[in-house]
Amino acid sequence: MKTAVFLMFALSSWQPADTPGWQDFVSGAFENARERAAASHTADGLALACRSGLVIGGFQQTGEASVVSLHRALEDCSEALHMDPHNIVASVSYALALGYEGKRLKKASYIKASRERLEHCLAHHPDDPLVTAALGGWHSAVSNAGFLARVALGGSRKDAEAYFQRAIELDPRSVGTRFEYVRFLARGGKDDRKEALKQLRATLAIKPDDAAEEIMLARLAELIVPLEADDKKAARDTVERTAAFRDLADMRDMETRFPLEPLENYNAAQ
Numbered sequence: 001m002k003t004a005v006f007l008m009f010a011l012s013s014w015q016p017a018d019t020p021g022w023q024d025f026v027s028g029a030f031e032n033a034r035e036r037a038a039a040s041h042t043a044d045g046l047a048l049a050c051r052s053g054l055v056i057g058g059f060q061q062t063g064e065a066s067v068v069s070l071h072r073a074l075e076d077c078s079e080a081l082h083m084d085p086h087n088i089v090a091s092v093s094y095a096l097a098l099g100y101e102g103k104r105l106k107k108a109s110y111i112k113a114s115r116e117r118l119e120h121c122l123a124h125h126p127d128d129p130l131v132t133a134a135l136g137g138w139h140s141a142v143s144n145a146g147f148l149a150r151v152a153l154g155g156s157r158k159d160a161e162a163y164f165q166r167a168i169e170l171d172p173r174s175v176g177t178r179f180e181y182v183r184f185l186a187r188g189g190k191d192d193r194k195e196a197l198k199q200l201r202a203t204l205a206i207k208p209d210d211a212a213e214e215i216m217l218a219r220l221a222e223l224i225v226p227l228e229a230d231d232k233k234a235a236r237d238t239v240e241r242t243a244a245f246r247d248l249a250d251m252r253d254m255e256t257r258f259p260l261e262p263l264e265n266y267n268a269a270q
Contacts, residue, residue, distance in 0.1 A: 015044070015047075015048060015051075015089060016044050019037060019040070019042075019044045019045055019048050020036045020037055020039065020040040020042075020045050020048075021033040021034070021035070021036035021037035021040075021045065021048055021049070021052070022037075022048060024036060025037075025048060025051070025052055025210060025211070025212070026209070026210040026211065027210075027211060028210075028211030028214075030052045030055045030056050030060070030211075031052075031056065033048060033049075033052040034048075034049045034052035034053055034056065034072075034076075035049075037049040037052065038076055042083070043080045043081075043083040043084035043087045043090060044080075044087070044089070045080075046076045046077065046079050046080035046083070046090065047076075047077065047080045047087055047089040047090035047093060048089070049073075049076040050073045050074075050076040050077035050080065050089075050090060050093045050094065050097070051073075051089065051093055051212075052073075053069045053070070053072045053073030053076060054069075054070070054073050054093060054096065054097060054244070055212050055215070056069045057069025057070045057072075057073065057245060058070075058100075058244030058245045059215055059244055062246075062247050063247060063250075063251065064251060064254060066245055066247070066248070066251075067104065067248070067251050067254055067256070070097060070100055070101065070104075070245065070248075070258075071101075071256065071258050073093065073097050074094065074097045074098070074101065074258045075258075077090045077093050077094035077097060078094065078261065080094075081094060086121070086124050086125075088121065088125060088128055088130055088131060089130075091117060091118075091120075091121040091131070092118070092121065092130055092131060092134045094117060095113075095114045095115075095117040095118045095121070095134060095138075096114070096134065096137075097258075098110050098111075098113050098114040098117070098258075098260075099111055099114040099138070099141065100244075100245050100248060101257065101258050102114065103245070103248050103249065104245075104248040104249065104251050104252055104254075105252060105257060106249075106252065108153060109260060110260060111142065111153055112153060113260055114138060115135075115138050115153070115154075118131060118134050118135050118138055119135070121134075122135060127170060128170075129167045129168075129170035129171035129174060129177065130167075130171075130174075130176075130177075132163050132166050132167040132170060133163065133164060133167035133174065133176065133177040133180065133181075135159075135163045136159075136160045136161075136162075136163030136164035136166075136167060136177075136180070136181070136184070137160070137163075137180050137184075138155070138160075139155050139156050139157070139159040139160035139163065140155075140157070140160040140164075140180065140183075140184040141155070142154070142155025143155040143156055143157045143160060144184075144187055157184075157188070160184055161184075164177065164180070164181040164184065168181065173206055175203065175206055175208060175209075175213040175216055175217060176213070176216065178199060178202070178203040178206070179203065179216045179217075179219075179220055181199060182196050182199045182200045182203055182220060182223065183220075183223075183239050185199060186223055186226075186227060186235045186236070186238070186239050187235070187236050187239055190230065190232075193227055193230055193232065193235060194230075196223070196227055196235075197224075197227040197228065200220060200223055200224065200227060203217070203220060204217060204220065204221060219242040220242075222238050222241075222242055223235060223238050223239070223242075226238050
Protein backbone atom coordinates (compact mmCIF):
# COMPACT_ATOMS: atom_id res chain seq x y z
CA MET A 1 0.00 0.00 0.00
CA LYS A 2 1.47 3.34 -1.02
CA THR A 3 1.57 6.19 1.46
CA ALA A 4 -1.23 8.72 1.27
CA VAL A 5 -0.13 12.27 0.49
CA PHE A 6 -2.19 14.49 2.75
CA LEU A 7 -3.05 18.08 2.16
CA MET A 8 -2.56 21.68 3.22
CA PHE A 9 -5.58 23.64 1.99
CA ALA A 10 -6.58 24.38 5.61
CA LEU A 11 -3.73 26.88 5.57
CA SER A 12 -5.84 29.03 3.27
CA SER A 13 -9.16 29.70 4.95
CA TRP A 14 -11.28 32.26 6.73
CA GLN A 15 -9.98 33.64 10.01
CA PRO A 16 -11.36 36.51 12.13
CA ALA A 17 -9.12 39.52 11.43
CA ASP A 18 -8.93 40.39 15.13
CA THR A 19 -7.50 36.99 16.11
CA PRO A 20 -4.25 37.59 18.01
CA GLY A 21 -1.35 36.66 15.76
CA TRP A 22 -3.30 36.96 12.51
CA GLN A 23 -1.22 39.79 11.09
CA ASP A 24 1.92 37.80 11.88
CA PHE A 25 0.48 34.87 9.95
CA VAL A 26 -0.38 37.10 6.99
CA SER A 27 3.17 38.49 6.88
CA GLY A 28 4.82 35.08 7.24
CA ALA A 29 6.01 35.36 10.85
CA PHE A 30 4.51 31.97 11.64
CA GLU A 31 6.38 31.34 14.90
CA ASN A 32 5.11 34.65 16.31
CA ALA A 33 1.63 33.89 15.02
CA ARG A 34 1.59 30.52 16.75
CA GLU A 35 2.69 31.83 20.12
CA ARG A 36 0.49 34.94 20.15
CA ALA A 37 -2.55 33.03 18.95
CA ALA A 38 -2.10 30.23 21.48
CA ALA A 39 -1.60 32.71 24.31
CA SER A 40 -5.07 34.13 23.66
CA HIS A 41 -6.65 30.92 25.02
CA THR A 42 -9.59 31.31 22.64
CA ALA A 43 -10.95 28.81 20.13
CA ASP A 44 -10.11 31.03 17.16
CA GLY A 45 -6.66 31.76 18.54
CA LEU A 46 -5.84 28.12 19.15
CA ALA A 47 -7.15 27.24 15.68
CA LEU A 48 -4.73 29.80 14.23
CA ALA A 49 -1.91 28.43 16.37
CA CYS A 50 -2.68 25.01 14.91
CA ARG A 51 -2.65 26.37 11.35
CA SER A 52 0.64 28.14 12.02
CA GLY A 53 2.15 24.94 13.36
CA LEU A 54 1.14 23.10 10.20
CA VAL A 55 2.91 25.69 8.06
CA ILE A 56 6.02 25.56 10.23
CA GLY A 57 6.21 21.77 10.40
CA GLY A 58 4.97 21.16 6.89
CA PHE A 59 7.01 23.67 4.92
CA GLN A 60 9.81 25.04 7.10
CA GLN A 61 11.05 21.99 8.99
CA THR A 62 12.00 18.39 8.33
CA GLY A 63 12.67 15.30 10.40
CA GLU A 64 11.90 15.17 14.10
CA ALA A 65 11.33 18.92 14.31
CA SER A 66 8.44 18.65 11.85
CA VAL A 67 6.85 15.88 13.93
CA VAL A 68 7.13 18.02 17.08
CA SER A 69 5.33 20.85 15.26
CA LEU A 70 2.70 18.44 13.97
CA HIS A 71 1.99 17.22 17.49
CA ARG A 72 1.90 20.78 18.82
CA ALA A 73 -0.62 21.63 16.08
CA LEU A 74 -2.79 18.67 17.08
CA GLU A 75 -2.69 19.79 20.72
CA ASP A 76 -3.68 23.35 19.83
CA CYS A 77 -6.55 22.22 17.62
CA SER A 78 -7.74 19.72 20.21
CA GLU A 79 -7.89 22.46 22.84
CA ALA A 80 -9.76 24.72 20.43
CA LEU A 81 -12.33 22.01 19.73
CA HIS A 82 -12.92 21.40 23.42
CA MET A 83 -13.88 25.09 23.61
CA ASP A 84 -15.88 25.14 20.37
CA PRO A 85 -16.59 21.71 18.81
CA HIS A 86 -17.91 23.32 15.61
CA ASN A 87 -15.02 25.68 14.93
CA ILE A 88 -14.48 25.05 11.21
CA VAL A 89 -10.80 26.01 10.98
CA ALA A 90 -9.93 23.91 14.03
CA SER A 91 -12.03 20.96 12.82
CA VAL A 92 -10.47 20.84 9.37
CA SER A 93 -6.94 21.53 10.60
CA TYR A 94 -7.29 18.81 13.23
CA ALA A 95 -8.56 16.28 10.69
CA LEU A 96 -5.74 17.21 8.33
CA ALA A 97 -3.15 16.80 11.07
CA LEU A 98 -4.58 13.42 12.05
CA GLY A 99 -4.11 12.34 8.45
CA TYR A 100 -0.46 13.32 8.60
CA GLU A 101 0.03 11.45 11.87
CA GLY A 102 -1.60 8.43 10.24
CA LYS A 103 0.78 8.75 7.31
CA ARG A 104 3.76 8.86 9.68
CA LEU A 105 2.63 5.87 11.75
CA LYS A 106 1.05 3.99 8.82
CA LYS A 107 -2.07 3.60 10.95
CA ALA A 108 -5.42 3.34 9.19
CA SER A 109 -7.24 4.27 12.42
CA TYR A 110 -5.91 7.85 12.22
CA ILE A 111 -6.88 8.21 8.57
CA LYS A 112 -10.36 6.85 9.28
CA ALA A 113 -10.66 9.28 12.22
CA SER A 114 -9.70 12.11 9.86
CA ARG A 115 -12.61 11.25 7.55
CA GLU A 116 -15.01 10.81 10.48
CA ARG A 117 -14.28 14.30 11.75
CA LEU A 118 -14.60 15.87 8.31
CA GLU A 119 -17.94 14.19 7.65
CA HIS A 120 -19.15 15.24 11.09
CA CYS A 121 -18.15 18.83 10.34
CA LEU A 122 -19.82 18.76 6.91
CA ALA A 123 -23.07 17.56 8.51
CA HIS A 124 -23.09 20.76 10.57
CA HIS A 125 -21.78 23.02 7.77
CA PRO A 126 -23.08 21.45 4.52
CA ASP A 127 -22.25 24.44 2.30
CA ASP A 128 -18.89 25.35 3.73
CA PRO A 129 -16.22 25.38 0.98
CA LEU A 130 -13.32 24.56 3.31
CA VAL A 131 -14.96 21.43 4.72
CA THR A 132 -16.15 20.36 1.27
CA ALA A 133 -12.65 20.77 -0.16
CA ALA A 134 -11.18 18.91 2.80
CA LEU A 135 -13.27 15.85 2.01
CA GLY A 136 -12.17 16.10 -1.59
CA GLY A 137 -8.62 16.15 -0.34
CA TRP A 138 -9.18 13.12 1.87
CA HIS A 139 -10.53 11.09 -1.06
CA SER A 140 -7.71 12.34 -3.27
CA ALA A 141 -5.03 11.27 -0.80
CA VAL A 142 -6.50 7.85 -0.10
CA SER A 143 -7.36 7.00 -3.70
CA ASN A 144 -3.81 7.92 -4.70
CA ALA A 145 -2.38 5.54 -2.10
CA GLY A 146 -3.28 2.49 -4.17
CA PHE A 147 -5.85 -0.26 -4.49
CA LEU A 148 -5.48 -1.66 -0.97
CA ALA A 149 -5.95 1.78 0.58
CA ARG A 150 -9.02 2.43 -1.56
CA VAL A 151 -10.56 -0.87 -0.49
CA ALA A 152 -9.64 -0.56 3.20
CA LEU A 153 -10.49 3.11 3.64
CA GLY A 154 -13.02 3.88 0.91
CA GLY A 155 -11.18 6.59 -0.98
CA SER A 156 -12.56 7.48 -4.43
CA ARG A 157 -11.19 9.71 -7.22
CA LYS A 158 -14.77 10.21 -8.39
CA ASP A 159 -15.79 11.50 -4.95
CA ALA A 160 -12.65 13.65 -4.76
CA GLU A 161 -13.52 15.28 -8.09
CA ALA A 162 -17.10 15.97 -6.99
CA TYR A 163 -16.07 17.51 -3.67
CA PHE A 164 -13.39 19.68 -5.27
CA GLN A 165 -15.72 20.97 -7.97
CA ARG A 166 -18.41 21.76 -5.39
CA ALA A 167 -15.87 23.59 -3.19
CA ILE A 168 -14.73 25.70 -6.15
CA GLU A 169 -18.35 26.57 -6.92
CA LEU A 170 -18.75 27.73 -3.32
CA ASP A 171 -15.47 29.71 -3.30
CA PRO A 172 -13.88 30.16 -6.74
CA ARG A 173 -10.90 32.16 -5.42
CA SER A 174 -9.73 29.77 -2.73
CA VAL A 175 -6.02 29.24 -3.32
CA GLY A 176 -5.97 26.27 -0.95
CA THR A 177 -8.75 24.40 -2.72
CA ARG A 178 -7.33 25.05 -6.17
CA PHE A 179 -3.84 24.12 -4.96
CA GLU A 180 -5.03 20.66 -3.99
CA TYR A 181 -7.33 20.27 -6.99
CA VAL A 182 -4.46 20.90 -9.41
CA ARG A 183 -2.27 18.42 -7.55
CA PHE A 184 -5.08 15.87 -7.63
CA LEU A 185 -5.49 16.27 -11.38
CA ALA A 186 -1.72 16.18 -11.97
CA ARG A 187 -1.61 12.64 -10.57
CA GLY A 188 -4.30 11.46 -12.98
CA GLY A 189 -4.41 10.37 -16.60
CA LYS A 190 -3.75 12.34 -19.76
CA ASP A 191 -7.07 14.21 -19.74
CA ASP A 192 -6.66 15.02 -16.05
CA ARG A 193 -3.17 16.41 -16.64
CA LYS A 194 -4.51 18.60 -19.44
CA GLU A 195 -7.17 19.94 -17.10
CA ALA A 196 -4.54 20.35 -14.36
CA LEU A 197 -2.56 22.72 -16.60
CA LYS A 198 -5.70 24.76 -17.29
CA GLN A 199 -6.56 24.94 -13.59
CA LEU A 200 -2.94 25.71 -12.70
CA ARG A 201 -2.86 28.78 -14.93
CA ALA A 202 -6.13 30.01 -13.43
CA THR A 203 -4.83 29.46 -9.90
CA LEU A 204 -1.54 31.26 -10.47
CA ALA A 205 -3.53 34.30 -11.59
CA ILE A 206 -5.09 34.64 -8.12
CA LYS A 207 -3.47 37.22 -5.85
CA PRO A 208 -2.45 35.58 -2.55
CA ASP A 209 -3.98 36.98 0.65
CA ASP A 210 -1.23 35.85 3.00
CA ALA A 211 2.21 34.26 3.20
CA ALA A 212 0.83 30.71 3.42
CA GLU A 213 -0.91 31.19 0.09
CA GLU A 214 2.34 32.55 -1.36
CA ILE A 215 4.08 29.31 -0.32
CA MET A 216 1.39 27.20 -1.94
CA LEU A 217 1.46 29.17 -5.19
CA ALA A 218 5.25 28.95 -5.39
CA ARG A 219 5.14 25.19 -4.95
CA LEU A 220 2.30 24.85 -7.42
CA ALA A 221 4.25 26.78 -10.05
CA GLU A 222 6.79 23.95 -10.12
CA LEU A 223 4.19 21.86 -11.95
CA ILE A 224 4.17 24.15 -15.00
CA VAL A 225 7.08 22.47 -16.80
CA PRO A 226 6.02 18.82 -16.37
CA LEU A 227 2.40 19.58 -17.19
CA GLU A 228 3.28 21.59 -20.29
CA ALA A 229 5.46 18.66 -21.40
CA ASP A 230 2.70 16.20 -20.42
CA ASP A 231 5.33 14.24 -18.53
CA LYS A 232 3.35 11.85 -16.35
CA LYS A 233 6.24 10.71 -14.17
CA ALA A 234 7.69 14.19 -13.69
CA ALA A 235 4.26 15.57 -12.75
CA ARG A 236 3.72 12.91 -10.11
CA ASP A 237 7.27 13.27 -8.80
CA THR A 238 6.78 17.03 -8.51
CA VAL A 239 3.57 16.57 -6.53
CA GLU A 240 5.44 14.28 -4.12
CA ARG A 241 8.50 16.53 -3.86
CA THR A 242 6.52 19.69 -3.13
CA ALA A 243 4.22 18.06 -0.57
CA ALA A 244 4.08 19.26 3.01
CA PHE A 245 5.64 17.01 5.68
CA ARG A 246 7.26 15.10 2.83
CA ASP A 247 9.63 13.04 5.02
CA LEU A 248 7.10 12.01 7.68
CA ALA A 249 7.21 8.39 6.58
CA ASP A 250 10.87 8.32 7.67
CA MET A 251 9.88 9.36 11.20
CA ARG A 252 7.81 6.28 12.01
CA ASP A 253 10.22 5.13 14.73
CA MET A 254 9.83 8.25 16.86
CA GLU A 255 8.36 6.99 20.11
CA THR A 256 5.96 9.86 20.67
CA ARG A 257 2.57 9.74 19.02
CA PHE A 258 -0.55 11.85 19.35
CA PRO A 259 -3.34 9.81 20.98
CA LEU A 260 -6.64 9.48 19.15
CA GLU A 261 -9.51 10.99 21.08
CA PRO A 262 -13.12 9.89 20.46
CA LEU A 263 -15.22 12.42 18.58
CA GLU A 264 -17.78 12.25 21.39
CA ASN A 265 -15.30 13.88 23.76
CA TYR A 266 -15.56 17.11 21.78
CA ASN A 267 -19.32 16.98 21.44
CA ALA A 268 -19.60 16.57 25.20
CA ALA A 269 -17.84 19.90 25.61
CA GLN A 270 -20.83 21.79 24.19
